[in-house]
Amino acid sequence: MTRSGASLLTFDDLQQRFNHQEQELHIHQAELEQQNEVLRQINLELEQARNRYADLFEFAPVGYVVCDQGGLIQQINQTGCLQLGAAGGDLVGRQFSLFIGDGQHVAFAELLRSALQSAEDAEHHRMDVRMPRQGGHAWDALLECTGLAGPSTRLVRLALTDITALKTAQRETERRTRQTEQLSEELQTFLHSMTHDLSAPMRQVSGFAELLGRTLQAPDEHSARLLKDLLRAASRMNELMTSLTLFFRTGQPFSRHQTVDLNRLVDQVFAELGPERAGRQVRLTHDALPTLQADPLSLQMIFGNLLSNAVKFTRPCPEARIHVGVQEQEGTFLFSVRDNGVGFDARQSGRMFGVFERLHSERDFEGQGLGLALARRIVQRLQGRIWAESVAGAGSVFWVQLPRELVAVPGGSEVSW
Structure with a gap:
């Protein structure tokens, strides 16, 4: 009875273990099916991504060409085929340099070499190329080359953008x-x-x-x-x-740049206006102006016309006051020539720098209307700006903005008359 009972207990134990293992197998099978479903979903998404990539590659608005390190075409999209004027099957295995205009093959070879050397950094290397087509016509392309480092071979990707209209x-x-x-x-x-x-x-x-x-x-x-x-x-x-x-x-090239002390130049210009100031009380002051490396005649014509303009239009004033100021700004110097003269209608400020434009009657103030046009032309050639602000009867201020890199050394002092 004891031995038989032991064998029955053993059978029950085995049956229980079997049932338990069968249950675990069902659980593992369900987990495997779930994992397989996840894998199928991942594969589907990868396939969709590959298809999207293929579509992006094939139908991109620019031509894509994959070449080996010797410049042989390995792969090309449909846009590239249209650009090169041949089917993909006829292009694969051919030298890409055959489609580049004469005189640029050496530069293209150097472009490939540079791209391969910097493949790890995915750096873009660019050059403009002239590419002939069948029939004698040619088109312009921006060629961007990027190195693609692979395990067994080294490739480069060329992106061809048609810039014919731009060129x-x-x-x-x-x-x-x-x-x-x-x-x-x-x-x-x-x-x-x-x-x-x-x-x-x-x-x-x-x-x-x-x-x-x-x-x-x-x-x-x-x-x-x-x-x-x-x-x-x-x-x-x-x-x-x-x-x-x-x-x-003033349309001629400037003479060689020289060191010009604006303090001395402004004083000299004002002294030369002595006949226009005769019998009048005209007071000129100016800030400590910088010294520039520039064409002296150009600066003399700019400040000469602005100071002459100020002397002329302060004529009705019992005591004329003119001040030349300067403000240091980032990358520029902003000069100002301010007076207490008759001023002008601010709505007409856009006209005053035109050739032969006059805002006042010739009976009151003489002139040909060329001085300010001349000043503007010179300032623009110096890559600067000039404009004016005023209130009729309350004086004017003319602003001249010039690049700061013209500056050599600061200096100067205030001078008055």
Whole structure:
């Protein structure tokens, strides 16, 4: 009974263990099925990602070409096939350099070498290439090369962007620039010739008018006024031709830069305006102005025109006050020429820097309307800005912003008259 009972207990124990293991197997099977489902989902997502990548590669708006380190095409997308004018099967295995214009093969080989050397950094290397097409036509491409380091071979990916429209626009701009420069040279030649040819007749007109005035015996008031108007017109004509010549000369290259002390330059310009200040009380002050490395004639013309403008339009003031200031800014110096003159309508400020533009009657203030246009042209050639602010009857301030890199050393002192 004891031995038989022991064997029955053993059988029950085995049955229990079997049931337990069977239950564990069902659990493991369910877990495996769940894991398989996850794997199937991952594989599906990977397949979808591969398809999306393939679509992005094949139908990208730029041409993609994969080459080996020798420049042989290994893979190319449909955009690249269209750009190179052949089917992918005809392109794989061919040298990509065959599709590059003459004279750029060495540069392309250097581009490949540089991309392969920096493959680990995925650095982009770029060059513009001229690529011929069948039929004699060519197109412009921006070629971006990136090294792809692999376990057994080294590859490079080329991205081809069609920049024909951009290059065409650039070439057209360059052509128009050359054309404009040629027309400018022709205009300056014509102006020089015209000024030279007209100067002698204008001197004759002035001389004959003066001679006529001396020879007339006590001319009547009407004749005297006509002679005076004739002399004034001849003088204005000479001034206008001189101003026009000076205006177009500013289109010529600047002379070599020199060290220019703006304090001394402003004082000198103001001293040269002595005839315009005769019999008047005109007070000039200025900040400690910097010393610049610049073309001295250009700075003299800028500040000369602005100070002459200030002296002229403060004429009605019992005591004229003019101040030249400077503010140091990031990358620039901002100069100001401030006066207490008649000012102008701020709504007309856009007109005052135009050629022959005048905001005041010539009966009140003489001039040809070229001084401020000349100053603006020079400032713009120096990569600067010029503008004006005013309230009619309350004075004006002219601002000139110039690049700070022109500065050599600071210095100067305030001077007054």
